[in-house]
Amino acid sequence: MVTEASKARPPMAAMPFRPLTIIAKDPGLRIGGKNGPMAFAQVDVAAEKLAKGPIGYRIKVVDYNATDRVTYQDMQEYEDAKGQPVDPFAPRPGESFEDSKYQARLIGDPNFHAQNAYAIAMRTLWQFEHALGRRVRWSFGGHQLHIAPHAFAQANAFYSEPDRTLMFGYFRNAKGEAIYTSLSHDIVAHETTHALLDGLRTHFTEPSLPDQAALHEGFADIVALFSVFSIKQVVAAAIGEDGTYAKEDGRVALVKASKLSLEALQKSVFMGIGAQFGRALNDASELRRSVLRTPKDFIPDTGDEHDRGELIVAILTQTFVTLWHKRIGALGKFGRKYNLGMVVDEGAKLAQQLLTMCIRGLDYCPPTDIDFGQFLAGVLTCDREVAPDDSQFNYREVLRDTAAGYGVHPPADQCDDEGCWKQFAPKEPLSYMRSNFAAMTQSKDELFRFLWENRDEFHISTRAFSKVLSIDAAHRTGPDGINLCETICQYSQRVDLYGAETKSVLGFDRPTDMSSKTAYTSFGGGVLILDQYGQVKYHICNPLDGGQRQFDRLVHLSDTGELDGRKRIGAMRFALCHMDRMGA
Numbered sequence: 001m002v003t004e005a006s007k008a009r010p011p012m013a014a015m016p017f018r019p020l021t022i023i024a025k026d027p028g029l030r031i032g033g034k035n036g037p038m039a040f041a042q043v044d045v046a047a048e049k050l051a052k053g054p055i056g057y058r059i060k061v062v063d064y065n066a067t068d069r070v071t072y073q074d075m076q077e078y079e080d081a082k083g084q085p086v087d088p089f090a091p092r093p094g095e096s097f098e099d100s101k102y103q104a105r106l107i108g109d110p111n112f113h114a115q116n117a118y119a120i121a122m123r124t125l126w127q128f129e130h131a132l133g134r135r136v137r138w139s140f141g142g143h144q145l146h147i148a149p150h151a152f153a154q155a156n157a158f159y160s161e162p163d164r165t166l167m168f169g170y171f172r173n174a175k176g177e178a179i180y181t182s183l184s185h186d187i188v189a190h191e192t193t194h195a196l197l198d199g200l201r202t203h204f205t206e207p208s209l210p211d212q213a214a215l216h217e218g219f220a221d222i223v224a225l226f227s228v229f230s231i232k233q234v235v236a237a238a239i240g241e242d243g244t245y246a247k248e249d250g251r252v253a254l255v256k257a258s259k260l261s262l263e264a265l266q267k268s269v270f271m272g273i274g275a276q277f278g279r280a281l282n283d284a285s286e287l288r289r290s291v292l293r294t295p296k297d298f299i300p301d302t303g304d305e306h307d308r309g310e311l312i313v314a315i316l317t318q319t320f321v322t323l324w325h326k327r328i329g330a331l332g333k334f335g336r337k338y339n340l341g342m343v344v345d346e347g348a349k350l351a352q353q354l355l356t357m358c359i360r361g362l363d364y365c366p367p368t369d370i371d372f373g374q375f376l377a378g379v380l381t382c383d384r385e386v387a388p389d390d391s392q393f394n395y396r397e398v399l400r401d402t403a404a405g406y407g408v409h410p411p412a413d414q415c416d417d418e419g420c421w422k423q424f425a426p427k428e429p430l431s432y433m434r435s436n437f438a439a440m441t442q443s444k445d446e447l448f449r450f451l452w453e454n455r456d457e458f459h460i461s462t463r464a465f466s467k468v469l470s471i472d473a474a475h476r477t478g479p480d481g482i483n484l485c486e487t488i489c490q491y492s493q494r495v496d497l498y499g500a501e502t503k504s505v506l507g508f509d510r511p512t513d514m515s516s517k518t519a520y521t522s523f524g525g526g527v528l529i530l531d532q533y534g535q536v537k538y539h540i541c542n543p544l545d546g547g548q549r550q551f552d553r554l555v556h557l558s559d560t561g562e563l564d565g566r567k568r569i570g571a572m573r574f575a576l577c578h579m580d581r582m583g584a
Helices: 100-107 110-132 185-200 210-230 232-239 262-266 275-282 305-329 340-364 372-386 395-405 444-453 499-506 548-560 573-583
Strands: 017-023 040-046 059-061 145-153 157-160 165-172 178-180 254-256 337-339 465-477 483-498 519-530 536-542
Touching: 017 110, 040 110, 059 110, 110 145, 110 165, 110 185, 110 210, 110 340, 157 185, 165 185, 185 210, 210 232, 210 305, 210 340, 210 372, 232 340, 254 340, 262 305, 305 340, 305 372, 305 395, 337 340, 340 372, 340 395, 340 465, 340 519, 372 395, 372 465, 372 483, 372 536, 444 465, 444 483, 483 499, 499 519, 519 548
Parallel strands: 059 145, 145 165
Antiparallel strands: 017 040, 157 165, 165 178, 254 337, 465 483, 483 519, 519 536
């Protein structure tokens, strides 16, 4: 049985987690070869008293099929008569996760599709909250994100902010077999990440420079790829000799060194996204395998969000396999074989560390018009704040060097020699005399007063609509056990303009092909990182008077048709983006 859930459990009231069965990674992953069984696993999700759906305090499954106009009723019980948690799809007596009849029963049950989507979405939410050390809000203001596991008969899946929903489609392949996107760990984690990233950086869905939309897609792939490594038994089964994580008789499970070469790790099933979905569409491979893309593959830039997003995925996955291969090489050998359990443990620890670095790095990213170099600087800076000594594994050095090989560099004028943001150094001392630190960490009005009192140093435009988006306490524990306490304050500005106003408001001449009557919106904003004393440690911003960045944004939006309405944008951005990708 592939399980990460413990056997001996305390009463539910004392339990932080509960077990639920899912399909690990993707229905296209087969244990022991293409004719082997699918990889099912029982995983731990946050313990809560579930209503039928399942419906919890953060995720609400509403299983309505818009194509057939039918609602699939949840027939499962999630607690027994004593109130103890129940996994309704755990193998029954005489069954096992590898049993073909058991697998066929679950694949054919829409209630299992619903549970699979719920559990993976909750695990993805946990990854973010674990990394950030706080609850993560949804951008639409409510507490429950809806999930529609059988939303429509279409080869698509997307996050819709106006509907507060993750919508998963289904379709049939050339053989007539049903393909459900809600059964793919990759796709569910990817779409959940869109919703989470939208909650953390709501302006990242606005039209901007190419890297902003691409980061949304690439970051979602990074989370999907790395989060599956927490299911150690499945990772072991995919790369091991006989699919065994640990021998029942206590002997060490071994794996051939040839399966752990750098090339083998790059080609492993865990470095691709959506195997079943991709094969159903093109009968060849996964949707994406970014780790095999070289720097030359991104020249010229196609402009497609997914293609561009693969650049940041390639950087992170190359960093991962480079570090994993190095750490495997440091393990002791048994002849020409390695201890499989130790290999998997090293991969799981590394994937969790890199994923945590990426999620935490979002706190150190500007809230508008981001590019890959700024994202890289955010990841490097936050990690250095938490773990100043990186000499043991050199995460930051390998990440920085790998990114440089793909032409991605932190902004040189704003960063130090290590690629980290320079600490805030105002030309004139900031005024704190009319600010209350305790109130600033609680009240958006109080924080805005501080910004306004120091508007020249923070590049706050008096012409714009200004808004403090969030104030969050961040408590992070470094490897030395010392807590890093900061306050993350995010603000934005926007101006609605006509082309004729570009010079007077933004400070530069409008692009030559832009009419004086063209209406558009420009954004600016930043993040203040306050230390434990309430002093500004970092100010990371892309201001409205950003000059070249704002000009480049207008040129890009004009070239792509997003400035004058030739290209549809807005609420259905993710749906249209994914449909274009499927068409391609």
